[in-house]
Amino acid sequence: xxxxxxxxxxxxxxxxxxxxxxxxxxxxxxxxxxxxxxxxxxxxxxxxxxxxxxxxxxxxxxxxxxxxxxxxxxxxxxxxxxxxxxxxxxxxxxxxxxxxxxxxxxxxxxxxxxxxxxxxxxxxxxxxxxxxxxxxxxxxxxxxxxxxxxxxxxxxxxxxxxxxxxxxxxxxxxxxxxxxxxxxxxxxxxxxxxxxxxxxxxxxxxxxxxxxxxxxxxxxxxxxxx
Amino acid sequence: xxxxxxxxxxxxxxxxxxxxxxxxxxxxxxxxxxxxxxxxxxxxxxxxxxxxxxxxxxxxxxxxxxxxxxxxxxxxxxxxxxxxxxxxxxxxxxxxxxxxxxxxxxxxxxxxxxxxxxxxxxxxxxxxxxxxxxxxxxxxxxxxxxxxxxxxxxxxxxxxxxxxxxxxxxxxxxxxxxxxxxxxxxxxxxxxxxxxxxxxxxxxxxxxxxxxxxxxxxxxxxxxxx
Numbered sequence: 001x002x003x004x005x006x007x008x009x010x011x012x013x014x015x016x017x018x019x020x021x022x023x024x025x026x027x028x029x030x031x032x033x034x035x036x037x038x039x040x041x042x043x044x045x046x047x048x049x050x051x052x053x054x055x056x057x058x059x060x061x062x063x064x065x066x067x068x069x070x071x072x073x074x075x076x077x078x079x080x081x082x083x084x085x086x087x088x089x090x091x092x093x094x095x096x097x098x099x100x101x102x103x104x105x106x107x108x109x110x111x112x113x114x115x116x117x118x119x120x121x122x123x124x125x126x127x128x129x130x131x132x133x134x135x136x137x138x139x140x141x142x143x144x145x146x147x148x149x150x151x152x153x154x155x156x157x158x159x160x161x162x163x164x165x166x167x168x169x170x171x172x173x174x175x176x177x178x179x180x181x182x183x184x185x186x187x188x189x190x191x192x193x194x195x196x197x198x199x200x201x202x203x204x205x206x207x208x209x210x211x212x213x214x215x216x217x218x219x220x221x222x223x224x225x226x
Numbered sequence: 227x228x229x230x231x232x233x234x235x236x237x238x239x240x241x242x243x244x245x246x247x248x249x250x251x252x253x254x255x256x257x258x259x260x261x262x263x264x265x266x267x268x269x270x271x272x273x274x275x276x277x278x279x280x281x282x283x284x285x286x287x288x289x290x291x292x293x294x295x296x297x298x299x300x301x302x303x304x305x306x307x308x309x310x311x312x313x314x315x316x317x318x319x320x321x322x323x324x325x326x327x328x329x330x331x332x333x334x335x336x337x338x339x340x341x342x343x344x345x346x347x348x349x350x351x352x353x354x355x356x357x358x359x360x361x362x363x364x365x366x367x368x369x370x371x372x373x374x375x376x377x378x379x380x381x382x383x384x385x386x387x388x389x390x391x392x393x394x395x396x397x398x399x400x401x402x403x404x405x406x407x408x409x410x411x412x413x414x415x416x417x418x419x420x421x422x423x424x425x426x427x428x429x430x431x432x433x434x435x436x437x438x439x440x441x442x443x444x445x446x447x448x449x450x451x452x
Contacts, residue, residue, distance in 0.1 A: 058292055066284055067332075069339030091377045098335035101375050105331045106293075109324035113295030133375040141371035148367045149327050149359040151317045 002116035003162075004028045004107045007049065007057075009041030011187040011209060012122035012165055014048050015177040019164050020120045022180060027054040028114050030107050034099070035065035035073050040197045041188040048186050058110060062102070070096040071191070078192040080202040087204050091130045094191055094204065100133035104142055104161070111159045112152050123163040124173070139163055170208055171215025178218060185221040194225055201226035228342035229388075230254045230333045233275065233283075235267030237413040237435060238348035238391055240274050241403040245390050246346045248406060253280040254340050256333050260325070261291035261299050266423045267414040274412050284336060288328070296322040297417070304418040306428040313430050317356045320417055320430065326359035330368055330387070337385045338378050349389040350399070365389055396438025404444060411447040420451055427452035 003025035005017040021027055029052070031045040042059060049057040068074045071093040078094060079086075100123070107119045123134040132138060143161050147153035165173050177184065189209045190199035199206050201224035213220040229251035231243040247253055255278070257271040268285060275283040294300045297319040304320060326349070333345045349360040358364060369387050373379035391399050403410065415435045416425035425432050427450035439446040 060289060060292060062288055063286060064335070066286060067335050067339050069335075091380065095377055096335075097338035098331055098372075098376055101372070102328070102331040102335060105324055105328040109290070109293050109295075109322075109328060112323040113293050132377060132380045135374065138371065138375040141367070141374045145364065145367035145371040146324075146327070148361065149364040150324055151321055151358060154317070154358045 002026045002028060002055070002114055003118040003120050004030055004111040004114070004116045005120040006103050006107055006122065007031050007045050008122070009043070009045035009048060009188050010122070011177065011184065011189050012124055012173060014182055014187050015173050015180065016120050016122040016163075016165060017048070017052050017054075018177065018180040018182050020118070020162075021052055025118065025120075027052055028110060028116055029054045029057040030103075030110055031057065031059045032103055032106070033059060033061045034096075035063050037072050037078070038188065038191055038193055040193055044186050044188045048183070051183055051186065056114070060106065064096060064099070064102075067097065070094065070099075072096050078200075078203050080192075080200070082204060082207070087207075088130060091132065092204060095131055098133070100131070101142070108146050108150065108159065112150055116159065118160045118162050120162045120164070122165055124165045124168065124170075126167060126169050134166075136163075136166060139166075169215060170212025174212050174216040174218060178216070187222075199224045228252045228254060228281070228340055229344040229346050230256055230337040230340070230342045231346040232329050232333055232348065233257050233271050234348070235269070235271035235274060235414050236348070237403065237410065237415050238350055238399060240408055240413050241399050241406065242346050242348040242389075242391060243274070243278050243280075244403065244406040244408050246344070246388075247278055251344065251346075253278055254336060254342055255280045255283040256329075256336050257283065257285045258329055258332070259285060259287045260322075261289050263298050263304070264414065264417055264419055266419055270412050270414045274409070277409055277412065282340070286332065290322060290325070290328075293323065296320065298322050304426075304429050306418075306426070308430060308433070313433075314356060317358065318430060321357055324359070326357070327368070334372050334376065334385065338376055342385065344386045344388050346388045346390070348391055350391045350394065350396075352393060352395050362389075362392060365392075395441060396434055397441025400438050400442040400444060404442070413448075425450045
């Protein structure tokens with residue numbers, strides 16, 4: 001039983017991978033080095049892959065900076081200190097155009113070649129920042145498209161897209177990770193770390209993570225600049 | 227009026243781009259250097275981009291060899307001298323898992339950032355080799371998924387996926403190209419060229435191209451090894 005897991009080095013994808021492992025899947029991790037501001041997460045993803053004892057870990061470079069259009073891949077500043085209301089008002093500039101579509105497409109190719117029956121993906125619609133490509137209706141449409149557009153789909157061997165964290169709060173995700181002994185100290189969430197890799201503590205991702213640990217009643221082991 | 231065009235350097239994508247230009251679109255070409263056996267087509271795509279007077283031409287490297295699973299990106303031999311019946315029997319080993327899904331996803335990101343209203347794509351279901359990701363039902367499902375998974379889709383600015391060659395025979399495509407003065411001598415179709423870049427004349431793609439020129443009553447200007 002094989003699963004491809006999109007592993008970014010972040011907290012959600014690490015808990016997702018740990019869940020897939022707990023279900024007995026052999027893990028085929030896929031990490032994209034896409035020109036993200038926080039490329040440190042790629043190194044963290046490698047360390048997490050070793051902790052997970054992944055069967056294979058593919059790290060693919062893909063220059064999304066050449067396409068641009070996001071605070072995560074370009075010169076647009078990362079928003080800081082936003083309230084929950086501000087965060088939920090609109091799709092933020094940290095949205096990377098079609099990123100999850102691209103990543104899931106690559107995961108699909110990888111699953112097709114390795115004959116994996118599932119793709120695990122850390123998407124979440126609660127406590128999140130309004131990304132359209134994290135919604136259940138998107139995942140459903142992607143699955144339908146994948147079935148029609150691949151050899152395995154045409155031959156009736158469908159890959160299932162699993163997003164086990166989809167409806168969980170950040171606190172619940174952290175509690176789940178805790179129960180699976182996820183090494184939170186290796187996970188990286190900050191969109192805009194300092195030059196030495198310390199989390200800023202003020203971007204949407206840091207704020208959501210901090211609130212999640214509080215909700216879970218646990219201590220976040222990573223240092224923050226603020 | 228802007229269009230992203232997936233430009234492989236092949237005949238179909240070149241005719242498609244010429245059609246988009248004839249409709250008055252400013253062209254944003256996207257070429258993937260994906261580790262294909264016939265990487266010569268990338269250089270041809272650049273030359274074609276200059277002929278088209280493209281507004282922008284993005285050439286992205288993406289290592290699909292790391293994923294493998296295809297005669298076009300790995301060590302599986304390219305089939306030769308197959309009859310039409312043999313070609314249409316099953317999906318061939320030159321199928322690259324999820325390739326068009328990946329390429330369209332990247333085109334979608336590019337279209338979203340450049341605010342292009344259309345993506346032109348040289349897919350074709352006639353005279354073809356049974357690729358699932360060239361079928362109209364796939365393109366329809368991709369469009370639905372793209373609408374749900376992108377910021378522009380959520381905001382109601384939908385990108386249209388145009389495959390103007392979808393139902394044409396190869397002969398009709400070549401006649402259309404001729405009427406648009408497409409420089410056929412720059413286009414590359416062969417899956418398995420010689421080390422000096424000469425078309426093998428025996429792979430499915432060469433056989434389909436040769437039959438197409440015959441059907442169109444035109445002379446193919448490129449040399450063949452056979």
